[in-house]
Amino acid sequence: MFRVLVTDEVDQEGVVLLTAEPALxxxxxxxxxxxxxxxxxxxxxxxxxxxxxxxxxELLKAGGKLKVVGRAxxxxxxxxxxxxxxxxxxxxxxxxxxxxxxxxxxxxTVIGLLRQLHTAAxxxxxxxxxxxxxxxxxxxxxxxxxxxxxxxxxxVAARAHAFGMTVVAYDxxxxxxxxxxxxxxxxxxxxxxxxxxxxxxxxxxxxxxTRGMIGKRELARLPARSVVVNLARGGVIEEAALQAxxxxxxxxxxxxDVFTVEPLAPDSPLRNIPNLVLTPHLGANTVEAxxxxxxxxxVAVRDALLH
Ligand code: NAD
Numbered sequence: 001m002f003r004v005l006v007t008d009e010v011d012q013e014g015v016v017l018l019t020a021e022p023a024l025x026x027x028x029x030x031x032x033x034x035x036x037x038x039x040x041x042x043x044x045x046x047x048x049x050x051x052x053x054x055x056x057x058e059l060l061k062a063g064g065k066l067k068v069v070g071r072a073x074x075x076x077x078x079x080x081x082x083x084x085x086x087x088x089x090x091x092x093x094x095x096x097x098x099x100x101x102x103x104x105x106x107x108x109t110v111i112g113l114l115r116q117l118h119t120a121a122x123x124x125x126x127x128x129x130x131x132x133x134x135x136x137x138x139x140x141x142x143x144x145x146x147x148x149x150x151x152x153x154x155x156v157a158a159r160a161h162a163f164g165m166t167v168v169a170y171d172x173x174x175x176x177x178x179x180x181x182x183x184x185x186x187x188x189x190x191x192x193x194x195x196x197x198x199x200x201x202x203x204x205x206x207x208x209x210t211r212g213m214i215g216k217r218e219l220a221r222l223p224a225r226s227v228v229v230n231l232a233r234g235g236v237i238e239e240a241a242l243q244a245x246x247x248x249x250x251x252x253x254x255x256x257d258v259f260t261v262e263p264l265a266p267d268s269p270l271r272n273i274p275n276l277v278l279t280p281h282l283g284a285n286t287v288e289a290x291x292x293x294x295x296x297x298x299v300a301v302r303d304a305l306l307h
Contacts, residue, residue, distance in 0.1 A: 001025055002067075002305045005041070007032065007049035010072045013291040014298030018048070021302055038062050046301050048072065055079040060087055068092060070301040072293040073284055075233070077206075092300045096151060097292025098284035102231055103155035105283055106201055107163075109255040110229055111139065113277045137252070140164035145197025147213070148204035148232065149174045149184060156201060157184050168193055171204075194221040199229065206233035216241040225252040231283050234259035239270060246273050257283050 004018055006028040019026045030052075032040070037053070041063040047055065048070040055069055057080045066089050069079060074095040084091050112118060115136035123130050144160045146153045146169040157167045161183060168185045170193040179186045187193035190213070194200070200222060204210045215238040219228070228251060230237050239260055245251045253275035259268075262281060270276060284293070 002045040003027070003043055003065075004046045004048060004301065004305075005029060005044040007037070007047055007053040008051070008072075010048055010050060010298075011290040011294035014048075014072065014294030014296070017295065017298045018302055021306070023306055024302065041066070046070065046305055048297060048301055051075060051078045053078070055084070057083040060084055060089060063089075068301055068304045070094075070297040072290070072297045073098065074293075090304055092297060092304060094293040094296035094300070097294075097296050098286075098289035099151045099155050101286040101289035102152045102203075102283040103159060104286075105257065105279075106156050106229060106231055107159060109231075109257070109277055109279065110199060110201075110227065113227060113253045113255055113275070114139070118277055119274065139199070142166070142198040143168060143196055145169070145187070145193045145200045146184070147171070147190065147193065147200070147202045149179065149182070150203060152231075153201075153203035154178075154182055156203065157182050165199070168196060190218065191221055194218055195223075197222055197226060199227045201229040202232045202236050204232055204236060206235050210236050212236070212238050214238065214241075216244070219245045219251065222251070224250060227252050227254065229255040231255070231257045234262060242276075243269060243273060246276055251275070253277070255279070257281055 002024050004024055004026045006015060006026060007030060009030050015026065015028065018024050038059060041059055042065065044063060045065050046068045050072050055078060060066065060080060060083050068090045069084060071079065071093040074093055076091055076093050079091055081091060116134045120134045140163060143166045146157060149169040149171040153169060157169065160167050168187050170187040170190050176186065213236055219241055228242065242254055246254055255277045257279045258281055264270065270278065
């Protein structure tokens with residue numbers, strides 16, 4: 001008998017697969033205080049969670065029987081990976097299930113920005129009827145520049161064709177065949193991509209290479225009045241440089257779903273920029289995505305324990 005602890009609010013789609021398994025005993029304790037978790041972790045063979053519970057070195061070391069940690073989602077930044085590896089604990093994530101959710105959020109937010117839906121809706125809430133003020137822009141005929149043509153970048157590219165956009169991407173790790181299959185033109189360098197992009201969207205992981213990859217210099221290379229969207233990870237864009245480019249009207253606008261420090265501070269200067277649309281890390285926040293990632297990670301944790 002193996003014991004599995006579900007530490008966060010993980011969708012039931014996957015949890016029921018674990019509980020249905022006679023060789024597994026599953027406890028769902030999503031609100032366990034940190035010290036209580038530390039005290040009890042030694043009883044468990046596996047943890048399944050999202051991002052709320054910090055899987056610290058202390059917790060991993062206290063989990064004498066731990067064999068696997070499953071993350072219902074892609075990011076494993078809440079898990080002390082080196083310590084887990086040194087203790088022989090496997091880390092399993094579910095990177096594919098929220099791809100469509102993020103790709104759809106890209107179009108939702110970028111069209112919202114270009115049509116000024118956030119300010120128009122707020123004005124309606126204030127009792128106004130300001131039609132002339134909210135002249136929008138279309139995606140059709142614009143060039144979409146994608147940095148990172150992986151799972152999400154590819155889904156964004158596929159949908160961008162339907163909007164009549166020209167799609168160019170920069171990703172040195174993806175083969176020419178994949179670019180061709182997606183009907184995406186390859187930019188030879190990031191600078192070349194930036195020079196022809198009207199809508200820039202980032203879909204890279206946060207690594208030493210991508211940290212701060214879009215700063216003052218890069219934003220200055222975009223054609224005037226471009227749009228920048230970051231649904232990837234905070235830290236890929238330098239927030240102060242983005243703020244300056246928005247405040248000087250060099251950029252038409254921007255969307256940020258992710259931030260260098262999350263949650264974003266209540267008094268962050270980013271909150272007061274009219275042409276910046278902010279969402280609180282909603283990329284994977286759809287019922288469908290949470291079902292997908294829960295199922296994917298629970299199947300993988302079950303198989304890791306039982307096979
Ligand atoms: P992926 O691994 O499928 O794709 C990432 C791509 O980035 C790969 O093709 C890789 O070759 C490319 N890449 C890596 N370094 C690069 C560099 N220096 N320059 C250019 N390209 C580079 O990942 P994915 O599933 O598409 O996810 C992409 C990003 O979206 C990740 O940062 C992930 O954390 C983030 N994400 C955010 C949310 C959210 O809630 N906002 C949800 C899911 C994923």
